[in-house]
Amino acid sequence: MTTKAQLKAVKKYDDSHRTEKNYRAKRSSARNFIRKYGTYEDIKELQEIINARLQEEKTMIANIEFTAENKAYQTTIQFEQLNDENTDYIGGRYVATTLVDIFDGNDIEKDMTSNLESYYTDEDFSDKEHLKKWFMGQIEHEYHEPEITEIVLEEE
Structure with missing residues (x-):
C-alpha cells in the first residue's frame, strides 16, 4: 500500500x-x-x-566567461551538428572535436592560458544547461573551483 x-x-x-x-x-x-x-x-x-x-546544418557559437581563483577568463567555442564528415566513434558514442582556447580577462589583447581539444555530442550543446555541464567537465581539472559568470549562445 x-x-x-x-x-x-x-x-x-x-x-x-x-x-x-x-x-x-x-x-x-x-x-x-x-x-x-x-x-x-x-x-x-x-x-x-x-x-x-x-541534414540541417546547425552550428552554435558559445561565448563563455568564467572565474577561477579570483581571475576572469573567457572563451569562444564553435560547435557543429554531428555529421558523417566530423564524427568519430569514441568511447561507445559518436563525438566531434572542438578547440577550447581560454584567455585571461576580457580585453582584445588577450593572453591564452589554455588550449584544450575536446570531444562533444549534439546533446552537449543542445541548451545552456547541457553546455554548462559539458564545459565544467572540460576545465575542472585545470581550474580550481571555476564558476561560469556568463554564457551567450549564437546559432548560425
Whole structure:
C-alpha cells in the first residue's frame, strides 16, 4: 500500500520533472507508432522528415566567461551538428572535436592560458544547461573551483 508521504513525493518529483516526463512519453509514442501502427507510406514520410532534420546544418557559437581563483577568463567555442564528415566513434558514442582556447580577462589583447581539444555530442550543446555541464567537465581539472559568470549562445 502506498502511503500519503510516498504519493506526495511522487507528485513533487513528477511536477519538477515535467519536461523530461513529456519528452519520454512523446518518444515512446513515436516509437510505438512506428513499430506497431505506421503504414508503409507513414514510415516513408517519417523517414524523409528524419533525413531532412539530420541534414540541417546547425552550428552554435558559445561565448563563455568564467572565474577561477579570483581571475576572469573567457572563451569562444564553435560547435557543429554531428555529421558523417566530423564524427568519430569514441568511447561507445559518436563525438566531434572542438578547440577550447581560454584567455585571461576580457580585453582584445588577450593572453591564452589554455588550449584544450575536446570531444562533444549534439546533446552537449543542445541548451545552456547541457553546455554548462559539458564545459565544467572540460576545465575542472585545470581550474580550481571555476564558476561560469556568463554564457551567450549564437546559432548560425
